Amino acid sequence: xxxxxxxxxxxxxxxxxxxxxxxxxxxxxxxxxxxxxxxxxxxxxxxxxxxxxxxxxxxxxxxxxxxxxxxxxxxxxxxxxxxxxxxxxxxxxxxxxxxxxxxxxxxxxxxxxxxxxxxxxxxxxxxxxxxxxxxxxxxxxxxxxxxxxxxxxxxxxxxxxxxxxxxxxxxxxxxxxxxxxxxxxxxxxxxxxxxxxxxxxxxxxxxxxxxxxxxxxxxxxxxxxxxxxxxxxxxxxxxxxxxxxxxxxxxxxxxxxxxxxxxxxxxxxxxxxxxxxxxxxxxxxxxxxxxxxxxxxxxxxxxxxxxxxxxxxxxxxxxxxxxxxxxxxxxxxxxxxxxxxxxxxxxxxxxxxxxxxxxxxxx
Amino acid sequence: xxxxxxxxxxxxxxxxxxxxxxxxxxxxxxxxxxxxxxxxxxxxxxxxxxxxxxxxxxxxxxxxxxxxxxxxxxxxxxxxxxxxxxxxxxxxxxxxxxxxxxxxxxxxxxxxxxxxxxxxxxxxxxxxxxxxxxxxxxxxxxxxxxxxxxxxxxxxxxxxxxxxxxxxxxxxxxxxxxxxxxxxxxxxxxxxxxxxxxxxxxxxxxxxxxxxxxxxxxxxxxxxxxxxxxxxxxxxxxxxxxxxxxxxxxxxxxxxxxxxxxxxxxxxxxxxxxxxxxxxxxxxxxxxxxxx
Numbered sequence: 001x002x003x004x005x006x007x008x009x010x011x012x013x014x015x016x017x018x019x020x021x022x023x024x025x026x027x028x029x030x031x032x033x034x035x036x037x038x039x040x041x042x043x044x045x046x047x048x049x050x051x052x053x054x055x056x057x058x059x060x061x062x063x064x065x066x067x068x069x070x071x072x073x074x075x076x077x078x079x080x081x082x083x084x085x086x087x088x089x090x091x092x093x094x095x096x097x098x099x100x101x102x103x104x105x106x107x108x109x110x111x112x113x114x115x116x117x118x119x120x121x122x123x124x125x126x127x128x129x130x131x132x133x134x135x136x137x138x139x140x141x142x143x144x145x146x147x148x149x150x151x152x153x154x155x156x157x158x159x160x161x162x163x164x165x166x167x168x169x170x171x172x173x174x175x176x177x178x179x180x181x182x183x184x185x186x187x188x189x190x191x192x193x194x195x196x197x198x199x200x201x202x203x204x205x206x207x208x209x210x211x212x213x214x215x216x217x218x219x220x221x222x223x224x225x226x227x228x229x230x231x232x233x234x235x236x237x238x239x240x241x242x243x244x245x246x247x248x249x250x251x252x253x254x255x256x257x258x259x260x261x262x263x264x265x266x267x268x269x270x271x272x273x274x275x276x277x278x279x280x281x282x283x284x285x286x287x288x289x290x291x292x293x294x295x296x297x298x299x300x301x302x303x304x305x306x307x308x309x310x311x312x313x314x315x316x317x318x319x320x321x322x323x324x325x326x327x328x329x330x331x332x333x334x335x336x337x338x339x340x341x342x343x344x345x346x347x348x349x350x351x352x353x354x355x356x357x358x359x360x361x362x363x
Numbered sequence: 364x365x366x367x368x369x370x371x372x373x374x375x376x377x378x379x380x381x382x383x384x385x386x387x388x389x390x391x392x393x394x395x396x397x398x399x400x401x402x403x404x405x406x407x408x409x410x411x412x413x414x415x416x417x418x419x420x421x422x423x424x425x426x427x428x429x430x431x432x433x434x435x436x437x438x439x440x441x442x443x444x445x446x447x448x449x450x451x452x453x454x455x456x457x458x459x460x461x462x463x464x465x466x467x468x469x470x471x472x473x474x475x476x477x478x479x480x481x482x483x484x485x486x487x488x489x490x491x492x493x494x495x496x497x498x499x500x501x502x503x504x505x506x507x508x509x510x511x512x513x514x515x516x517x518x519x520x521x522x523x524x525x526x527x528x529x530x531x532x533x534x535x536x537x538x539x540x541x542x543x544x545x546x547x548x549x550x551x552x553x554x555x556x557x558x559x560x561x562x563x564x565x566x567x568x569x570x571x572x573x574x575x576x577x578x579x580x581x582x583x584x585x586x587x588x589x590x591x592x593x594x595x596x597x598x599x600x601x602x603x604x605x606x607x608x609x610x611x612x613x614x615x616x617x618x619x620x621x622x623x624x625x626x627x628x629x630x631x632x633x634x635x636x637x638x639x640x641x642x643x644x645x646x647x648x649x650x651x652x653x654x655x
Contacts, residue, residue, distance in 0.1 A: 068551075069547050069550070089550040090550060090551075093553070096551040098547070098548055100544065102544035104548075104566075105567065106566040106567065106569075115552055115554075116553055119552060119553055119554040120553035169552065170552075173553060
């Protein structure tokens, strides 16, 4: 297949060449507080990687380092085989969509999208003609479905429309990497879901290496090829959404991704003990001592042997579709657990449960 | 019936609960109109009435008088130098304050405001002290044939001093509110520094800039105190319009004085109208319904 065919395959537009992005031990401090502490991360060409973490975890800082808007104190950024650390923002050729879109308010939708082509008309050794700029802008407007709104100003658009203008503007310059900062942060839930699907489809068509920042774990798990969970300026875990969800590398990741229960237990000789009783759980490979038994509400069964299970009192019980959601108070510490059980029967009073799947973390 | 009585009087009259009683409303309006009329509108009317007292012919004649024309020319010249310089300075200062963090930033902001708190007369005196014949730099400049005080350069300097804050004060809060994101977006799209400034920053603040330039211009043309000290009142040479008005007034040449004064009054009226238009434009473009 010739390159031209490949371009046609990707929606009729030449999107430019996507490259791998590699961050190598990147550190950056703002004053006393460290914003990034030795971050290494890699995204393959065409991969969609989510940077997931609470606010202040350094994910936006990381994105800005990749864009060249911030210069790290140490470490390198690679675009393929090229050391991007040596390039200016303009030379890096990244498409960035800002959290509040940063559309040029005095320009129309059309002029916003054309901006990057006009200020840098020399591309690949030749200058883009007026006609070529026009053709590309029109194709992008069609791609993000903004036909008929070309002459509008940003203030006359809805949040979702603005976001798509920002995306089209970033795509116009044939970016090597696409960077999205909380792309759905400023939108309401319904629009978010629509645009999420739209972004995934767009990515499938254009194939840009994409890094996107989010604090919404659901968004990250649904959209990304891989998720990098960040905490305090470090990458805590990187993996496919399923891996991160099923095998969280740390208590932080476990708690940040999905709902969680944490129960203080003790491990003795590979057996998990809770308040003096041995639980009917598989043997664990872990040194003796106190630990936290972590499990998700969905991974819980009612236990046939109450004496070897976690026993507690039902504090609240709600029917949620085919499931019933129980709030249990267990043990002397009256620890609260959320569990989901199948069936119509509403258990009340004393209930014993055991997790099907669980993790053990240090206290 | 009982709850009707419990309602406040204003609410009973279908008005909003925060509305004042009618009598108070009228009283307040009357006071405001009276103050406005006596302090602002009446004097303005007097200017035009006095200017035209001798008829249109005398009015035109006093404006065409060589000394009057020289004063008008000088005022335009001073404004033509001072306003662009202040516009450039204002944009540069606002850019620095809004976009960068540096030591002494709050000092710079305070310094920009200094001319507002210093009496213009003092500004004039300072220049006299610096550039006058007995001043620090006067003899040095004079030996090279450069006359600052009692000449056009002095008037320009004094006017510059007085009008420094106008553009900067308008732009600093505006640029701070706008932040850096637009500029950053332009950079990632490949724009060079000057392109970012010309295509993004400047258009974003254009109405604020125009507004500041307008106020700066009004002040530059109307400046009296500082200009008076450094001008020397040489008729036909170093008298700006406001200074010429004073000279004529002191000679009891009322028609000529008010004729020139009417020009300044007209300037302020025009300024007010443009200012109102700009403000509306600003509000409209912020609301996002501007149709161009």
